[in-house]
Amino acid sequence: xxxxxxxxxxxxxxxxxxxxxxxxxxxxxxxxxxxxxxxxxxxxxxxxxxxxxxxxxxxxxxxxxxxxxxxxxxxxxxxxxxxxxxxxxxxxxxxxxxxxxxxxxxxxxxxxxxxxxxxxxxxxxxxxxxxxxxxxxxxxxxxxxxxxxxxxxxxxxxxxxxxxxxxxxxxxxxxxxxxxxxxxxxxxxxxxxxxxxxxxxxxxxxxxxxxxxxxxxxxxxxxxxxxxxxxxxxxxxxxxxxxxxxxxxxxxxxxxxxxxxxxxxxxxxxxxxxxxxxxxxxxxxxxxxxxxxxxxxxxxxxxxxxxxxxxxxxxxxxxxxxxxxxxxxxxxxxxxxxxxxxxxxxxxx
Amino acid sequence: xxxxxxxxxxxxxxxxxxxxxxxxxxxxxxxxxxxxxxxxxxxxxxxxxxxxxxxxxxxxxxxxxxxxxxxxxxxxxxxxxxxxxxxxxxxxxxxxxxxxxxxxxxxxxxxxxxxxxxxxxxxxxxxxxxxxxxxxxxxxxxxxxxxxxxxxxxxxxxxxxxxxxxxxxxxxxxxxxxxxxxxxxxxxxxxxxxxxxxxxxxxxxxxxxxxxxxxxxxxxxxxxxxxxxxxxxxxxxxxxxxxxxxxxxxxxxxxxxxxxxxxxxxxxxxxxxxxxxxxxxxxxxxxxxxxxxxxxxxxxxxxxxxxxxxxxxxxxxxxxxxxxxxxxxxxxxxxxxxxxxxxxxxxxx
DNA sequence: TGTTAGCACTCAAAAGAAAGGAGTGCTAAT
DNA sequence: ATTAGCACTCCTTTCTTTTGAGTGCTAACA
Numbered sequence: 001x002x003x004x005x006x007x008x009x010x011x012x013x014x015x016x017x018x019x020x021x022x023x024x025x026x027x028x029x030x031x032x033x034x035x036x037x038x039x040x041x042x043x044x045x046x047x048x049x050x051x052x053x054x055x056x057x058x059x060x061x062x063x064x065x066x067x068x069x070x071x072x073x074x075x076x077x078x079x080x081x082x083x084x085x086x087x088x089x090x091x092x093x094x095x096x097x098x099x100x101x102x103x104x105x106x107x108x109x110x111x112x113x114x115x116x117x118x119x120x121x122x123x124x125x126x127x128x129x130x131x132x133x134x135x136x137x138x139x140x141x142x143x144x145x146x147x148x149x150x151x152x153x154x155x156x157x158x159x160x161x162x163x164x165x166x167x168x169x170x171x172x173x174x175x176x177x178x179x180x181x182x183x184x185x186x187x188x189x190x191x192x193x194x195x196x197x198x199x200x201x202x203x204x205x206x207x208x209x210x211x212x213x214x215x216x217x218x219x220x221x222x223x224x225x226x227x228x229x230x231x232x233x234x235x236x237x238x239x240x241x242x243x244x245x246x247x248x249x250x251x252x253x254x255x256x257x258x259x260x261x262x263x264x265x266x267x268x269x270x271x272x273x274x275x276x277x278x279x280x281x282x283x284x285x286x287x288x289x290x291x292x293x294x295x296x297x298x299x300x301x302x303x304x305x306x307x308x309x310x311x312x313x314x315x316x317x318x319x320x321x322x323x324x325x326x327x328x329x330x331x332x333x334x335x336x337x338x339x340x341x342x343x344x345x346x347x348x349x
Numbered sequence: 350x351x352x353x354x355x356x357x358x359x360x361x362x363x364x365x366x367x368x369x370x371x372x373x374x375x376x377x378x379x380x381x382x383x384x385x386x387x388x389x390x391x392x393x394x395x396x397x398x399x400x401x402x403x404x405x406x407x408x409x410x411x412x413x414x415x416x417x418x419x420x421x422x423x424x425x426x427x428x429x430x431x432x433x434x435x436x437x438x439x440x441x442x443x444x445x446x447x448x449x450x451x452x453x454x455x456x457x458x459x460x461x462x463x464x465x466x467x468x469x470x471x472x473x474x475x476x477x478x479x480x481x482x483x484x485x486x487x488x489x490x491x492x493x494x495x496x497x498x499x500x501x502x503x504x505x506x507x508x509x510x511x512x513x514x515x516x517x518x519x520x521x522x523x524x525x526x527x528x529x530x531x532x533x534x535x536x537x538x539x540x541x542x543x544x545x546x547x548x549x550x551x552x553x554x555x556x557x558x559x560x561x562x563x564x565x566x567x568x569x570x571x572x573x574x575x576x577x578x579x580x581x582x583x584x585x586x587x588x589x590x591x592x593x594x595x596x597x598x599x600x601x602x603x604x605x606x607x608x609x610x611x612x613x614x615x616x617x618x619x620x621x622x623x624x625x626x627x628x629x630x631x632x633x634x635x636x637x638x639x640x641x642x643x644x645x646x647x648x649x650x651x652x653x654x655x656x657x658x659x660x661x662x663x664x665x666x667x668x669x670x671x672x673x674x675x676x677x678x679x680x681x682x683x684x685x686x687x688x689x690x691x692x693x694x695x696x697x698x
Numbered sequence: 699t700g701t702t703a704g705c706a707c708t709c710a711a712a713a714g715a716a717a718g719g720a721g722t723g724c725t726a727a728t
Numbered sequence: 729a730t731t732a733g734c735a736c737t738c739c740t741t742t743c744t745t746t747t748g749a750g751t752g753c754t755a756a757c758a
Contacts (some may be wrong), residue, residue, distance in 0.1 A: 030750050043702050048751070066708045066750050140491040144503050152501050152511065154493050160511045162501065238610050239603045248599060254588045257606055261587050379721050392731050397722070415721050415737045702757075713746075721737085728731080 007057075012082075013038060014050050015059055019071045019079045023322045026245070028068030073287040073321070076299070080284050080325055087329065099338050105129075105307075108342065110234045112315060112335060117237025119331050122319030123260060127270040128232040129311035135191050139183045141217065146170050151217050155192075163220035167213055175210065182206055183217065195221065231270065233263045244320040252297055256318070259294045268292055270314040273302045281305075281336065282329055287321055299323050303332045305339035315339070356406075361431075362387060363399050364408055368420045368428045372671050375594070377417030422636040422670070425648070429633050429674055436678065448687050454478075454656075457691065459583045461664060461684060466586025468680050471668035472609060476619040477581040478660035484540050488532045490566065495519050500566050504541075512569035516562055524559065531555055532566065544570065580619065582612045593669040601646055605667070608643045617641055619663045622651045630654075630685065631678055636670055648672050652681045654688035664688070 007015070017038045021029045031044040031051060038047075051069055054060050059075035062068070071079070098115045099108060109126045116124040138154040144164070149171065153161045171179075186203060187195070200218050204211035238260040241247045247256065259265040272291040273283060281304035285291070290300045295318060302316035315335060317328055356364070366387045370378045380393040380400060387396075400418055403409050408424035411417070420428070447464045448457060458475045465473040487503040493513070498520065502510045520528075535552060536544070549567050553560035587609040590596045596605065608614040621640040622632060630653035634640070639649045644667060651665035664684060666677055 028750090032750080044750095045702050045704090045752095046700080049701090052752080062751085064709065067710075068750065138491070138493045138499075140489070140499075140501075142487070142489040142501070144487045144507075148507070150487075150489075150501065150503060150509060152489070152491065152499065154499060158493075158497070158513055160499060160513070162509045162511065164507055164509070235610065239607045242599050242603045250591050250597060253602070254591045258588045260610070261584065377721090381721080393721095394723095394731050394733090395729085398730090401723080411722085413738070415719095415739075417721065700758090702755100704755090705753090706751105707753105708749105708751080710749095711747085713744100715744080716742085718739105718741080720739090723734105723736090725733090725735105726731100727733100728729105 010040065011050055011054060013040060014047065015054055015071075015075060016079065016082070018051075018054075018060060018069055019075060022071060023324060026322060028063055028070050030068035033068070071322075073289070076286045076321055077289075080286065083325055083329070084282075084284075098335055099342065106232065106234070108339075109232075109313075110236075112339065113234045113236035116315065116317060116331065116335060117240060120317055120319070120324075120328055121237070121240050121243060122317045122323060122328070123238045123240050123256070124236050124317045125260070125266050125270075125315070126234045127267070127314045128234075129305075129307045129313035130231055130274075135189055136187050136195075136221070137189070139180070139187060139217070141165075141176055141180055141183070141213075143171060143173075143176060149176070149213070151220050153221060161220075163223070165213065165216045165220070167216075171210070171213070179207065179210060179213065183214070192221070231267055233266050233270070235260050235263070235266070241319070244322075246322075247297060247320050255294050256298070259292070265292045265294055269295075269300065269302070269316065273314050273316070274304065274312055282332060284325065284329075297321070299325075301325070301328050301332060303336045305336050307339070307342075313339075359389065360399055360403060362389060363396065364403055364420075364424060365428065365431070367400075367403075367409060367418055368424060371420055372673060375671060377412055377419050379417035382417070420671075422638070425635045425670055426638075429635065432674055432678070433631075433633075447684055448691065455581065455583070457688075458581075458662075459585075461688065462583045462585035465664065465666060465680065465684060466589060469666055469668070469673075469677055470586070470589050470592060471666045471672060471677070472587045472589050472605070473585050473666045474609070474615050474619075474664070475583045476616070476663045477583075478654075478656045478662035479580055479623075484538055485536050485544075485570070486538070488529070488536060488566070490525055490529055490532070490562075492520060492522075492525060498525070498562070500569050502570060510569075512572070514562065514565045514569070516565075520559070520562070528556065528559060528562065532563070541570075580616055582615050582619070584609050584612070584615070590668070593671075595671075596646060596669050604643050605647070608641070614641045614643055618644075618649065618651070618665070622663050622665070623653065623661055631681060633674065633678075646670070648674075650674070650677050650681060652685045654685050656688070656691075662688075 014034065017034055018029050021033065021037060031047040034047050034051075035042055035044040051060065055062070055069065058072060059078065060069040061072050063070060098119070099111060106128065109128060113124045113126040116126070135156040136153065137156050137158075138152075140152045141149050142152070144150050147166055147168070147170070149165050149167055151163050151165055153163075155161070182203065186199070195218070200215075203218070204214050207214040238257050241253060241256055247253065269290070269292050276283075283302050285295070285300040285302075287299065288296055290296070290298070297320075298318050299321045300316060300318050301323075302314050304312055304314055306312050315332060317323075317332065319328070363383065366383055367378050370382065370386060380396040383396050383400075384391055384393045400409065404411070404418065407421055408427065409418040410421050412419060447468070448460060455477065458477060462473045462475040465475070484505040485502065486505050486507075489501045490498050491501070493499050496515055496517070496519070498514050498516055500512050500514055502512075504510070531552065535548070544567070549564075552567070553563050556563040587606050590602060590605055596602065618639070618641050625632075632651050634644070634649040634651075636648065637645055639645065639647070646669075647667050648670045649665060649667050650672075651663050653661055653663055655661050664681060666672075666681065668677070
């Protein structure tokens with residue numbers, strides 16, 4: 001920060017020009033090119049001097065002697081920060097809607113990933129929202145056949161879960177009714193994190209001889225709450241990375257695409273993003289900044305959306321460091337808004 | 350077929366030797382190599398003559414003059430057919446178990462894909478079983494809140510589906526009870542494909558003023574039955590294709606990996622496989638034979654497994670034409686057996 | 699003091715040239 | 729029918745040369 005402000009106006013302009021040019025072409029940019037590109041009419045020699053300074057300060061570097069300059073991570077970081085400040089006050093005017101209506105959440109999310117990928121030409125991911133501090137809305141046990149009952153659990157946000165429970169005995173209808181009553185009167189509307197061991201013990205006690213069944217049900221609830229479990233991640237356009245030579249040698253391509261197939265690393269990324277929220281929920285990780293080592297040669301831009309009732313998810317794009325940050329951030333923001341809106345207005349299902 | 354038998358014993362041996370050698374090395378194989386490799390002691394010159402014949406017959410070809418020979422699709426086909434015949438009577442002895450127990454079907458399938466990939470070093474896929482001619486086991490409607498009820502539908506094989514239904518009115522408990530009774534007495538144990546329009550009309554009539562709700566429920570059932578919808582495909586090891594230079598130029602790699610990400614093409618492949626069952630349910634597509642154009646430079650080997658009650662799914666591997674067919678078929682068969690067994694013995698969930 | 703023209707120098711990438719070698723097809727001898 | 733021998737092909741590898749974009753530095757200039 002302190003260092004940033006110490007850059008002269010002219011150096012800033014030159015740095016910005018270098019970066020923008022490099023974003024477009026992907027080639028190291030030299031002094032002659034710049035002397036035409038910038039509005040300030042300077043000879044290439046002058047620019048060379050400034051560039052040498054910028055290199056000393058660590059904002060740019062040469063891939064080899066006698067090549068033009070390329071932005072370093074530090075350079076990108078400064079650029080992105082400037083970008084963010086500029087956009088701060090700018091009101092994003094309503095874009096055309098990107099998403100079509102669809103009645104299942106997962107369809108919407110998968111579609112979101114696709115739209116994002118086709119709009120940006122980068123690899124994208126969308127995580128399903130996780131039920132943070134959710135409430136239990138409704139429980140229902142039903143006998144399926146002699147030895148099985150199914151427990152249906154509806155969470156706030158109308159997320160439905162089920163679990164088949166094996167019981168040794170056949171339960172009578174009235175027993176079931178009683179159990180349902182017991183569970184619902186106690187648990188309905190209860191935030192999940194308030195279901196304590198004490199409460200469970202009390203319920204079991206009240207269930208009498210059927211305490212075992214109640215135990216199973218609560219186990220099922222516990223299982224469902226376990227967040228990691230069902231964070232689904234939808235991806236699209238992983239193969240877009242082939243469009244960027246700096247990422248598409250076998251080694252890198254394999255690593256990145258693996259990450260997209262296995263999804264575990266993406267999940268980590270999402271977790272990280274959700275943990276450290278920031279700037280309108282838009283975060284930019286450049287190179288090593290990303291919480292996952294696989295992405296060390298990429299930039300990752302993420303945003304958080306909210307499907308009401310504290311259910312948060314992440315959308316993100318992964319691309320080369322020389323990505324079109326401006327466009328990406330704009331697209332991401334638009335999509336974020338649309339996702340935020342979709343649940344509030346649309347009485348889905 | 351007629352042509353195949355016209356190959357002399359010696360030509361067959363040579364062809365086999367060529368293919369096996371090529372499978373190992375990936376390099377075109379020349380006459381000198383062969384004259385050592387084969388048990389029949391022939392000079393390279395003799396072998397050259399035979400090879401020229403084999404080339405005329407279309408079983409092998411040269412990538413360029415003055416290179417060794419490579420098997421053509423036709424050559425591979427003959428080889429695989431021979432392999433199949435040999436294996437016909439061979440009893441596969443019990444292998445070590447590959448799969449660990451897991452309580453959700455989808456975990457098992459995902460794991461199956463992984464195991465397959467790590468055992469073969471090819472890209473793999475596993476499709477979830479589709480509920481062919483399934484039966485409806487149980488239906489339950491429950492009131493969730495004022496305007497929503499949830500319909501839980503259990504299918505044979507304990508597949509559970511739910512759907513939230515918006516109702517304008519609040520239904521009384523006894524109404525719900527009556528509807529549940531009505532639906533279950535009529536529909537329980539009924540094969541899904543026997544739910545006809547006539548039946549639906551009759552049910553609606555019996556439901557009286559609540560015919561609308563019944564309609565919604567049956568819509569939900571219809572939606573669930575729609576097969577394509579929920580054929581999930583689990584993949585693993587897509588990046589294994591980078592191990593085979595003939596598939597890992599940008600163009601091919603991008604296409605193949607895209608197919609693995611989008612999954613639509615894999616779904617087509619599965620559909621095709623399930624339609625035309627064969628040889629112990631093991632099928633080999635070489636190059637152009639595959640029903641999907643993307644795989645024209647690959648070989649695809651698939652097998653069908655059955656999770657009881659006619660629920661069939663497909664496991665398959667995709668790799669270069671010069672894949673180790675023998676090992677792949679063996680591994681596939683083992684896994685197929687394990688999947689077949691898992692449901693029959695294991696009272697899962 | 700900041701700017702610029704000029705020039706020697708560097709080095710990656712492209713193009714060319716030469717050598718090597720695996721493999722073939724054909725002919726003639728066994 | 730088999731094989732040794734030889735001329736020929738053409739891919740692959742290696743080395744060299746050329747090219748050209750770009751730099752840093754110095755000296756002149758405003």
